[in-house]
Amino acid sequence: MVTDQICGAEALGRTRCLVSLSTCVIYNPAAGRGKALRELEDARKRFGGDIELRPTSAAGHAVELARQAAQEGFSRVVAAGGDGTVHEVANGLLTSGRDDVLLSTWPVGSSCDYAYSLGMLRWWRERSTDIPLDTMRVDVGLVRAGGRERYCVNSFGVGFNGMVTVEAHKIRWLRGLPLYALAFLRAMVEHFQTPPMTVRFDDAEGESPTLAVSVNLAQREGGFPITSAARLDDGRFDYLHAAAMRRWELLRYLPAMIAGNLPTNHPQLRTGRCTRAAVRAGVPLCVHADGEFVCRPEDGIREVEIELLPGRLLVEVCRPFLYGA
Numbered sequence: 320m321v322t323d324q325i326c327g328a329e330a331l332g333r334t335r336c337l338v339s340l341s342t343c344v345i346y347n348p349a350a351g352r353g354k355a356l357r358e359l360e361d362a363r364k365r366f367g368g369d370i371e372l373r374p375t376s377a378a379g380h381a382v383e384l385a386r387q388a389a390q391e392g393f394s395r396v397v398a399a400g401g402d403g404t405v406h407e408v409a410n411g412l413l414t415s416g417r418d419d420v421l422l423s424t425w426p427v428g429s430s431c432d433y434a435y436s437l438g439m440l441r442w443w444r445e446r447s448t449d450i451p452l453d454t455m456r457v458d459v460g461l462v463r464a465g466g467r468e469r470y471c472v473n474s475f476g477v478g479f480n481g482m483v484t485v486e487a488h489k490i491r492w493l494r495g496l497p498l499y500a501l502a503f504l505r506a507m508v509e510h511f512q513t514p515p516m517t518v519r520f521d522d523a524e525g526e527s528p529t530l531a532v533s534v535n536l537a538q539r540e541g542g543f544p545i546t547s548a549a550r551l552d553d554g555r556f557d558y559l560h561a562a563a564m565r566r567w568e569l570l571r572y573l574p575a576m577i578a579g580n581l582p583t584n585h586p587q588l589r590t591g592r593c594t595r596a597a598v599r600a601g602v603p604l605c606v607h608a609d610g611e612f613v614c615r616p617e618d619g620i621r622e623v624e625i626e627l628l629p630g631r632l633l634v635e636v637c638r639p640f641l642y643g644a
């Protein structure tokens with residue numbers, strides 16, 4: 320039951336609150352490699368205590384908690400954690416039957432790529448209590464693979480990118496970009512392969528050896544700004560298709576990936592925009608959506624597709640810091 324709760328923005332005093340919002344914070348105590356709890360204690364002091372805090376008890380639980388919060392009538396649901404928590408909370412809201420619930424982010428996770436594009440990461444880190452927050456309707460992706468269906472809000476990766484996620488989940492002692500850079504190097508050693516794949520962007524289909532396919536709504540994937548021109552509400556995915564690359568080339572381009580300036584004229588690096596994409600392979604695929612597994616090779620799934628749903632989600636943004644400005 321929602322009572323008289325104070326919205327986080329109102330509790331900031333000088334910060335403008337758009338409407339009187341009832342706020343439920345869903346937090347992942349495991350996020351940020353266990354450092355989330357400390358940051359949340361800090362947040363409690365910053366935002367005041369009159370916000371409903373609900374912890375997750377296991378992976379996947381945030382989906383259920385978010386759906387429940389929307390159905391109980393909360394008007395704002397905060398995902399406090401990393402991209403995995405945002406992914407789950409977004410999936411809960413998008414399957415709740417309500418499209419007017421505001422998704423906000425308290426980025427206490429490891430990489431927080433979505434919060435980066437929303438401007439919320441810098442807002443959070445700078446403790447920018449006098450900068451007003453705003454709302455924005457953004458696009459989401461609907462992913463289908465082997466009878467599974469789920470929403471994605473930030474990034475979608477097939478092949479090598481999925482294997483980087485496998486390695487990132489094994490590393491407990493790093494956070495953010497260093498974590499994903501190490502996971503990248505490990506994946507390069509352990510899982511480098513370029514099997515033939517049939518890749519379709521809208522109606523253009525082609526078959527080629529493929530290292531990785533990224534189809535992103537936002538700018539960063541695993542901390543790397545590989546689709547840095549992406550806009551959250553432009554009705555398009557930004558994609559990067561890394562075809563028949565060699566190991567040494569991948570290593571050579573790591574600094575460019577970190578800096579967000581991959582070459583635009585490399586014959587094996589194809590970029591563009593689309594509203595639908597599909598990948599089919601002769602080998603089982605490793606696929607992530609927002610850093611969470613859609614499928615791993617052991618699932619035996621060889622086909623995956625993603626479709627853009629324009630303006631499906633209402634999110635809280637910090638406009639001065641939008642897109643990492």
Ligand SMILES: Nc1ncnc2c1ncn2[C@@H]1O[C@H](COP(=O)(O)OP(=O)(O)OP(=O)(O)O)[C@@H](O)[C@H]1O
Nearest residue numbers: 351375376377378400401402403404428429430431
């Ligand atoms: N109570 C919990 N116990 C263990 N794992 C959990 C719990 N709640 C959520 N999880 C899982 O923890 C994983 C990591 O969460 P999250 O992505 O939010 O943090 P992170 O990995 O630190 O951040 P990022 O994805 O931005 O690098 C997710 O797969 C999520 O499902």
